[in-house]
Amino acid sequence: MEFGPGFWGPIIATAALLLIVAVTWLILIGGRRITKAKPSDQKVQTYACGELLEAEEVHADSELFFSPIRRVFGPFYRYVRPGHTGILSTYLFWVVVGLIIILAAIAVVLW
Amino acid sequence: MIPHAPILAILLPLFAAFLMPVVGILARRRGIKRAREWFAIAAVLAELVIVASMLPAVVGGQVLVYQLGGWQPPWGINLAIDGLNLLVALIVVGISALVAIYSFVYMERDTGLDQYYTLFLLILAGMMGVTLTGDIFNLYVFFEIMCISSYALVAFRRNWQSIEASIKYMIVSSLGTSFILLSVALLFGQVGSLNIGDLMQKFGGVVPSTLIVPLGLFMTGFGIKIAMVPLHMWQPDAYQAAPSAVAALFSGATTTVGIYAMVRVVYMLFGILGVGMILAGLGLVSMVLGAFMALVQRDLKRLLAYSGICQLGYILLGIGLGTTLGIQGGLFHLFNNAIYKTMLFMIAGTIIYQVGTSNMDKLGGLWNNMPVTAMAFMIGALAISGVPPMNGFASKWTIYVAGIEEGQYVFTIIALVVSALTLAYFLKAFNSIFLGQRPKHLKNVKETPISMLIPILLLAALCLVFGVLPHLGIELVRPAQEAVMNSGGYISAVLGGV
Numbered sequence: 001m002e003f004g005p006g007f008w009g010p011i012i013a014t015a016a017l018l019l020i021v022a023v024t025w026l027i028l029i030g031g032r033r034i035t036k037a038k039p040s041d042q043k044v045q046t047y048a049c050g051e052l053l054e055a056e057e058v059h060a061d062s063e064l065f066f067s068p069i070r071r072v073f074g075p076f077y078r079y080v081r082p083g084h085t086g087i088l089s090t091y092l093f094w095v096v097v098g099l100i101i102i103l104a105a106i107a108v109v110l111w
Numbered sequence: 112m113i114p115h116a117p118i119l120a121i122l123l124p125l126f127a128a129f130l131m132p133v134v135g136i137l138a139r140r141r142g143i144k145r146a147r148e149w150f151a152i153a154a155v156l157a158e159l160v161i162v163a164s165m166l167p168a169v170v171g172g173q174v175l176v177y178q179l180g181g182w183q184p185p186w187g188i189n190l191a192i193d194g195l196n197l198l199v200a201l202i203v204v205g206i207s208a209l210v211a212i213y214s215f216v217y218m219e220r221d222t223g224l225d226q227y228y229t230l231f232l233l234i235l236a237g238m239m240g241v242t243l244t245g246d247i248f249n250l251y252v253f254f255e256i257m258c259i260s261s262y263a264l265v266a267f268r269r270n271w272q273s274i275e276a277s278i279k280y281m282i283v284s285s286l287g288t289s290f291i292l293l294s295v296a297l298l299f300g301q302v303g304s305l306n307i308g309d310l311m312q313k314f315g316g317v318v319p320s321t322l323i324v325p326l327g328l329f330m331t332g333f334g335i336k337i338a339m340v341p342l343h344m345w346q347p348d349a350y351q352a353a354p355s356a357v358a359a360l361f362s363g364a365t366t367t368v369g370i371y372a373m374v375r376v377v378y379m380l381f382g383i384l385g386v387g388m389i390l391a392g393l394g395l396v397s398m399v400l401g402a403f404m405a406l407v408q409r410d411l412k413r414l415l416a417y418s419g420i421c422q423l424g425y426i427l428l429g430i431g432l433g434t435t436l437g438i439q440g441g442l443f444h445l446f447n448n449a450i451y452k453t454m455l456f457m458i459a460g461t462i463i464y465q466v467g468t469s470n471m472d473k474l475g476g477l478w479n480n481m482p483v484t485a486m487a488f489m490i491g492a493l494a495i496s497g498v499p500p501m502n503g504f505a506s507k508w509t510i511y512v513a514g515i516e517e518g519q520y521v522f523t524i525i526a527l528v529v530s531a532l533t534l535a536y537f538l539k540a541f542n543s544i545f546l547g548q549r550p551k552h553l554k555n556v557k558e559t560p561i562s563m564l565i566p567i568l569l570l571a572a573l574c575l576v577f578g579v580l581p582h583l584g585i586e587l588v589r590p591a592q593e594a595v596m597n598s599g600g601y602i603s604a605v606l607g608g609v
Contacts, residue, residue, distance in 0.1 A: 010500050010505070010580065014579050017500060059472060059543075059550065062409050062539060062543045063472075065543070069406060091344040091345060095283060095331070099328075102330045102389070103324070109385050109388070
């Protein structure tokens with residue numbers, strides 16, 4: 001199949017991807033054989049603000065996973081996110097706003 | 112083709128829905144276990160056979176017109192099946208069949224399954240009616256059947272969260288269906304017909320400015336159903352509160368039907384007004400907002416709901432571009448989105464089934480407990496992010512190429528960036544659920560039951576097949592793309608020289 005200029009061979013690409021996965025896996029296995037893991041108490045202890053935590057108690061906050069993006073797009077989250085808090089009147093307000101935007105866009109396209 | 116297949120495709124789930132309570136009562140009296148489940152699966156599989164029987168004729172270029180009561184259109188009601196609605200019917204019935212199989216075990220802990228399967232078959236009847244009808248008022252009636260069933264399905268578990276979400280969904284969606292009814296009335300007043308083919312033919316003689324209000328009302332009404340920004344806010348609440356089987360059905364089938372209605376009515380009927388770029392623009396806003404909102408979600412089902420809004424944007428962008436490649440890409444993405452979105456909601460359901468929560472902060476390290484489910488999630492996440500060699504890559508690539516060919520470089524760049532954001536929030540989800548340290552209380556979590564895994568793995572296989580062999584997908588959507596671009600064939604087949 002053609003996707004305009006250039007070349008995309010999905011079967012060749014898939015075969016290449018599988019080959020790369022296999023090579024990566026071999027490197028990983030080989031690395032583990034050469035350098036064996038040597039865990040010690042000090043290495044596996046989790047230190048947080050002066051407290052030692054069990055490994056099972058530590059979990060990254062999923063909302064803060066991309067906190068840099070949240071900081072960069074701060075205005076977006078400050079103004080848009082509050083509209084998604086479950087208040088029905090806000091939902092209905094946005095339906096009316098949507099209708100007005102759509103009507104205005106159609107009018108602009110027509111004239 | 113099976114005789115009377117078009118009307119049977121609507122009547123079969125409708126009658127099966129009303130028979131379901133009787134089946135439930137008889138099964139309880141006679142001590143037959145799982146009778147409701149088997150009855151629902153049998154009904155949906157029979158439906159699949161009926162719809163598939165229409166495929167050879169439609170792929171051969173025919174438009175099947177079924178006149179109810181022998182009345183000639185535009186005076187009588189008719190069902191008109193071309194490549195577009197047959198593709199949608201196949202997606203709807205295929206997804207419904209897989210959801211019925213998935214529900215077999217997923218819903219076993221719930222009570223009131225007579226009602227669940229009744230509503231499940233009723234929503235299927237509504238979706239088939241919207242898809243197959245050639246009459247705009249009937250489209251509205253079936254749309255209402257579909258919507259009312261979906262409100263009840265969201266509230267099925269009758270806890271405060273699901274009831275609240277259902278009421279909000281009902282109020283917002285009722286506003287949308289009211290817009291659609293008002294628009295149907297306005298169109299009938301102006302053109303004097305309710306037949307879609309007849310309306311298409313008569314639109315040439317109508318002053319375009321008089322169509323602004325009906326078109327705007329249609330776009331808003333269908334836009335609410337497909338959760339197009341800024342009409343999308345009900346969706347994350349409803350998808351989070353609904354049982355995951357229901358959310359899978361909504362994301363894979365109901366949204367597809369909504370997009371079909373948007374394409375059939377807004378794009379094909381009002382195509383003369385050049386609404387393509389409005390759809391593309393709204394699609395772009397939907398994909399950006401959906402992606403940014405998905406990035407900050409803690410709940411997997413809410414993340415998937417926002418991701419659905421984002422993917423809808425790609426579909427609208429492709430179709431809105433209006434070129435052969437754009438429409439092919441948009442329809443191919445519609446097909447792919449139904450596959451991986453249904454699968455991802457099913458996986459969210461299996462996590463809830465096994466762990467009891469979809470809050471990603473309370474999950475982690477489940478790779479060792481659920482390796483097959485984790486692998487399927489990874490396939491779905493890569494597919495939806497447009498990573499080769501998955502099916503999402505093939506359809507997104509087609510849309511990008513169509514965008515560049517049309518000179519819409521800004522649209523294409525934004526679509527590419529949003530694809531990277533999609534990968535980012537799915538990596539976050541995968542990491543939070545399956546990687547990292549496993550909390551102590553998840554030590555004994557087991558792999559997904561096999562009957563729930565079967566539909567998931569089948570959908571995962573489809574993600575791979577349509578990615579490695581994208582020409583299969585393009586060939587599958589080609590009759591639909593031709594139908595979208597050739598409304599003259601639809602008009603002449605429906606009106607038959609009238």
